[in-house]
Amino acid sequence: MKSVVTTVVTSADAAGRYPSTSDLESVQGSLQRAAARMEAAEKLANNIDQVAQEAYDAAIKKYSYLNEEGEANSTDTFKSKCLRDIKHYMRLINYCLVVGGTGPLDEWGIAGQREVYRSLNLPTAPYVEALLFARTRGCAPRDMSSQALNEYNRLLDYVINSFS
Amino acid sequence: MLDAFSRAVVNADSKTACIGGDELQSLKNFISEGNKRLDAVNSIASNSSCIVSDAVAGMICENQGLIQAGGNCYPNRRMAACLRDGEIILRYITYAVLSGDASVLEDRCLNGLKETYTALGVPLQSTGRAVGIMKASSLAHINNTNSEEYGGKRFRKMEMKDGDCSAITSEAASYFDRVISALS
Numbered sequence: 001m002k003s004v005v006t007t008v009v010t011s012a013d014a015a016g017r018y019p020s021t022s023d024l025e026s027v028q029g030s031l032q033r034a035a036a037r038m039e040a041a042e043k044l045a046n047n048i049d050q051v052a053q054e055a056y057d058a059a060i061k062k063y064s065y066l067n068e069e070g071e072a073n074s075t076d077t078f079k080s081k082c083l084r085d086i087k088h089y090m091r092l093i094n095y096c097l098v099v100g101g102t103g104p105l106d107e108w109g110i111a112g113q114r115e116v117y118r119s120l121n122l123p124t125a126p127y128v129e130a131l132l133f134a135r136t137r138g139c140a141p142r143d144m145s146s147q148a149l150n151e152y153n154r155l156l157d158y159v160i161n162s163f164s
Numbered sequence: 165m166l167d168a169f170s171r172a173v174v175n176a177d178s179k180t181a182c183i184g185g186d187e188l189q190s191l192k193n194f195i196s197e198g199n200k201r202l203d204a205v206n207s208i209a210s211n212s213s214c215i216v217s218d219a220v221a222g223m224i225c226e227n228q229g230l231i232q233a234g235g236n237c238y239p240n241r242r243m244a245a246c247l248r249d250g251e252i253i254l255r256y257i258t259y260a261v262l263s264g265d266a267s268v269l270e271d272r273c274l275n276g277l278k279e280t281y282t283a284l285g286v287p288l289q290s291t292g293r294a295v296g297i298m299k300a301s302s303l304a305h306i307n308n309t310n311s312e313e314y315g316g317k318r319f320r321k322m323e324m325k326d327g328d329c330s331a332i333t334s335e336a337a338s339y340f341d342r343v344i345s346a347l348s
Contacts, residue, residue, distance in 0.1 A: 003169060005169075009262060042184055
């Protein structure tokens with residue numbers, strides 16, 4: 001999975017050399033920035049149920065037709081699956097914050113996303129709305145430091161863009 | 165290839181759980197102790213040719229048959245191959261130390277190494293001994309415990325801040341042990 005360290009190691013290996021000073025410098029640079037990401041990951045992990053629930057509620061509020069007979073949020077099973085999907089995205093964002101790259105989202109969230117939603121006949125607009133709600137809901141310094149919030153929002157944007 | 169962070173992610177994903185609490189705490193330690201790790205990598209990489217040639221020379225000292233006609237280090241060509249392999253193994257160990265995970269070492273170096281050596285007739289026991297010597301001298305370099313008494317004319321001490329490096333030392337030792345057990 002792609003991260004600063006694996007990128008550095010891959011290129012050093014391709015050249016057949018030991019990690020050079022500049023390799024070590026770039027790893028150190030990523031470690032210095034990591035504290036903010038870890039903070040965001042921790043806050044998100046602690047509150048993931050709440051965050052997902054609020055985002056889900058916002059989406060269903062905007063697209064209330066989804067509750068009607070035969071729509072994607074009509075039964076209890078469907079409702080719990082919708083919430084679970086939002087939670088999956090939040091969990092992948094948590095992973096991306098830990099890794100420091102978009103690898104987990106790319107590999108486990110975005111690859112094949114379009115095909116799955118098409119074949120299940122699911123609308124993507126509610127997902128965008130849910131993530132957009134989470135994007136505006138986060139607040140510094142109430143929820144986390146501004147640097148951490150910045151990292152978190154960046155990943156929310158990344159997922160939102162993947163839906164377009 | 166994984167590093168300490170993506171290893172945590174892969175483990176958490178298999179349980180569909182978020183990364184928080186203890187796991188996150190150990191990653192935070194990884195970050196705060198990061199400079200020790202980078203110093204460790206640097207001290208192995210900067211002394212690599214010394215570590216490798218010492219290990220191969222030590223292996224031969226203990227088993228002179230290797231450089232006699234018919235031995236596995238006998239013509240220069242085979243001795244050179246031996247030094248090159250020592251350097252390759254040590255290089256993958258530095259990658260593992262840098263990433264905090266053994267996957268790069270396992271996937272790119274150890275996978276099939278024993279079979280290759282068996283097919284080529286490389287003596288596994290001697291190879292393991294050379295890796296053992298590399299382990300001892302690398303750990304001494306990480307801790308900066310080499311002294312003039314042992315180093316003699318070639319004694320060299322890196323300019324590093326002293327501190328408690330027991331965690332990174334035992335981690336590095338575990339990578340060397342992995343190589344040794346993969347070869348035995």
